[in-house]
Amino acid sequence: MTQADPSKFFDQEKAAGYDQRWAGMAAINDAQHLLLKGILSTLGPQARLLCVGAGTGAELLALAAAFPNWQFTVVEPAPGMMQVCRRNAEAQAITQRCTFHEGYLDSLPQTEPFDAATSMLVSHFLVDREQRNRYFAEIARRVRPGGLVVNSDLATDMTSAQYEQLVRHWVSLHQWVGLETKTDHLGREVALLSEDEMKSLLIESGFVSPTLTFQALLIRTWVSEVPA
Numbered sequence: 009m010t011q012a013d014p015s016k017f018f019d020q021e022k023a024a025g026y027d028q029r030w031a032g033m034a035a036i037n038d039a040q041h042l043l044l045k046g047i048l049s050t051l052g053p054q055a056r057l058l059c060v061g062a063g064t065g066a067e068l069l070a071l072a073a074a075f076p077n078w079q080f081t082v083v084e085p086a087p088g089m090m091q092v093c094r095r096n097a098e099a100q101a102i103t104q105r106c107t108f109h110e111g112y113l114d115s116l117p118q119t120e121p122f123d124a125a126t127s128m129l130v131s132h133f134l135v136d137r138e139q140r141n142r143y144f145a146e147i148a149r150r151v152r153p154g155g156l157v158v159n160s161d162l163a164t165d166m167t168s169a170q171y172e173q174l175v176r177h178w179v180s181l182h183q184w185v186g187l188e189t190k191t192d193h194l195g196r197e198v199a200l201l202s203e204d205e206m207k208s209l210l211i212e213s214g215f216v217s218p219t220l221t222f223q224a225l226l227i228r229t230w231v232s233e234v235p236a
């Protein structure tokens with residue numbers, strides 16, 4: 009089974025309204041970006057970052073503002089999202105530090121290894137485990153030994169006793185911030201893996217020391233390393 013074309017979920021119209029639509033979740037994104045900045049600050053003032061599934065550029069913009077000498081390679085397959093990302097990067101005057109690749113990671117020309125990579129709210133769209141494994145392995149292959157990889161995904165154990173409550177709270181949060189509240193896509197169009205399954209997947213894909221660093225209801229963020 010292959011992934012549904014992201015440009016269908018993230019078409020021109022959705023891309024144009026994306027930042028506005030998710031503005032109510034800004035506090036969660038800000039917390040994620042604060043952790044990203046703190047954890048990746050160990051890379052030092054000069055670093056090369058790979059941002060996979062950068063969307064409209066949320067993590068790119070946060071990191072570029074905090075680290076004025078870092079260089080970024082931005083990978084995004086949905087043309088509408090990439091267009092907004094470029095516009096946001098221009099508004100923040102960071103385009104000279106960015107290489108934009110519209111497409112999937114496997115079509116990115118070979119480069120020097122990156123110091124770190126981010127994959128924020130992307131990999132859960134790869135519901136097929138093999139495909140998701142290849143996605144993370146491709147990231148691992150492009151990061152230098154000892155480099156860091158941060159991935160944030162929707163994830164939870166669907167068989168746990170708390171699953172129903174967690175989804176109920178997830179719906180309440182979406183209603184509170186004025187977002188669509190559908191849940192029938194969970195576990196179908198969006199993969200939900202337990203903590204153990206996620207850890208195994210990351211290790212199988214070539215990472216070591218996957219560490220769960222953040223959770224906000226269904227959102228979970230891991231930091232892993234590429235073996236030194």
Ligand SMILES: C[S@@+](CC[C@H](N)C(=O)[O-])C[C@H]1O[C@@H](n2cnc3c(N)ncnc32)[C@H](O)[C@@H]1O
Binds near residue numbers: 015060061064085128
């Ligand atoms: C929910 S958005 C998150 C965007 C951004 N990272 C953020 O946190 O705001 C997911 C993005 O991942 C992209 N995407 C989906 N599948 C992908 C894949 N296989 N490789 C790279 N990007 C993908 C989508 O086009 C979309 O822009």
